[in-house]
Amino acid sequence: MERKWWQDKVCYQIWPKSFQDSNGDGVGDIPGIIARLDHLKGLGVDILWLSPVYKSPLADQGYDIADYRGIDPRFGTLEDMDRLLAETKRRGMYVIMDLVANHCSDEHPWFRKALSDPEGPYGRYFYFRKGENGAPPTNWRGYFGGSVWSPVPGRKDLYYLHLFCEKQPDLNWQNPAVRREVMEMVNWWLDRGVAGFRIDAIVNIGKPERWESFAPDRPDGLADCRKMLADPVARRRLHTYLGQLRDEAFAPHDAFTVGEVFDTDPAELSLFIGRGGFFSSMFDFSAACWGKSPKGWYAAKKPGPDDYRDCAFASARQAAGIGFLSNIIENHDEPRGVSHYLPEEAASDPRAQKALAAVQMLLPGLPFLYQGQEIGMTNTVFPSIDGVDDVNTRGEYAAALAAGLSPAEALARVAPMSRDNARTPVQWTDGHAAGFTAGTPWLPVNPNYTRVNVQAQDGVAGSVLEFYKQLISLRKNDKYKEALVWGGFAPVHQEQPGLAAFVRDGGGRRLLVASNLSGGEQRLELPGAAGAVLLCSDGAPALAHGVLTLAPWQAAVVELA
Ligand code: GLC
Secondary structure (H helix, E strand, C coil): CHHHHHHHHCEEEEEEHCCCCCCCCCCCCCCHHHHHHHHHHHHHCEEECCCCCCCCCCCCCCCCCCEEEECCCCCCCCCHHHHHHHHHCCCCCCEEECCCEECCCCCCCCHHHHHHCCHHHHHHHHHHEEEECCEEECCCCCCCCCCCEEEEECCCCCCCCCCCCCCCEECCCCCCCHHHHHHHHHHHHHHEEEEEEEECCCCCCCCCCCCCCCCCCCCCCCHHHHHHHHHHHHHHHHHHHHHHHHHHHHHHHEEEEEEECCCCHHHHHHHHHCCCCCEEEEEEEECCCCCCCCCCHHHHCCCCCHHHHHHHHHHHHHHHCEEEEECCCCCCCCCCHHHHCCCHCCCHHHHHHHHHHHHHHCCCCCEEEEHHHCCCCCCCCCCCCEEEEEEHHHHHHHHHHHCCCCCCHHHHHHHHHHHHHHCCCCCCCCCCCHHCCCCCCCCCCCCCHHCHHHHHCCCCCCHHHHHHHHHHHHHHHHHHHHHHHCCCCEEEECCCCCEEEEEEEEEEEEEEECCCCCCCCCCEEEECCCEEEECCCCCCCEEEEEEEEEECCCCCEECCC
């Protein structure tokens, strides 16, 4: 595999609105991020992915961009952004931005001009279609529920397409002028010093030739819009546009790019992340998608630790010899990993949180932490649907009601999946608003902040935070890097419930990573003679006669002779 500058890095996602507020308005901002860079440096992370900070009405929390080259005043200024780039560079760190170009905001000047003249040049930046007999052009349901079509104000029977909310009109990538705008904007940021991009919702940019309704798949009479993405023409278009992005923007800058790619055929993996692929990396969403139901969140199954293990291991094997997947247990669209993958009674248990961390951080691929993960932040509490901010959760709640659930049941079922779980402010201290803001936080702080916060863990032996630091420094240690970054991967005793174990080998070293993802003891025969114990989450593991015994929720890394 070709060696690249980003392969031995550790990445960290910042969701700016909830990271750190510097001016007391209750909303996180770029100066707040700068103020916390030493925390991130101390943790050992290198590449920071910033969720959108562009000018935006925040209808989908910044994933609705009104100006691709402007910073939203709530987050700061372009000068703040330049300062962040300089401050990270000084610390040997990198910043990647979020490239959200499947759609923009309905408040972007392009869309405003398009609405005033849908047949004009800016009309061709979007998808306008005529309806039939008062009905929208197709019966596609958007990602957040409801039709993907909204009527153009004042125009009878003309609609515009939005796969996400009505304030996120889809950009028409078939129009070369749109692609030109995107390439220029991407190059503008790369020239400014951004190291690359996380690429949002990108599989949606290729649209099919024929736009047809599908058989309805829910009581709302609509059909999942994703069905059209499988169309061969849509797929071919996607590949063409991604090739252009790579050739005209990413490759000339040697940028690091990570795609938000769902529903790929394993056969496409080399096209996306292989040598000369569209992206440097793409997220492995296999565990995140486990248990999801076409009916909606209310019908989703909760995965357990073994499901997480099996998904992660299968993906690692698929990507072997091809490229680097990006490994997550959570992000701004998912529940908190510890709440989602660990059994309920263990979600807040630091031992269990560390055991899960060991697996994620030492798998092949690139580890991505999400803000607050490093201290074991958990899902929050939802007293009522009125307190929910996220558009997605509100859509899923409506779908649950439509399926006949009572309001209380609907809330109880969608709450564990809500995107607000990951969006509560980062818990820095046990003081006012968890040290996130001097004012009133835009979204309530998780009530467990008095116990779970950075201050309580920083420098405290045995804490989740200190264990993450150890995992990261082990990964970066020159002695073990060949094995842990570029080396092979072989699962060990995968059939054993509650155990996630694998061997990483490279550079003449073999390391066994063994994590007890259960509340009982786990014993495993070592796949080789035991050498030094390089790391243990709690205490020391018991090693005798070629057998490793792990205490409940204990994780260890053992060098094999
Ligand atoms: C991606 C983002 C999500 C956003 C959507 C629309 O899935 O991660 O937060 O709502 O795209 O941009």
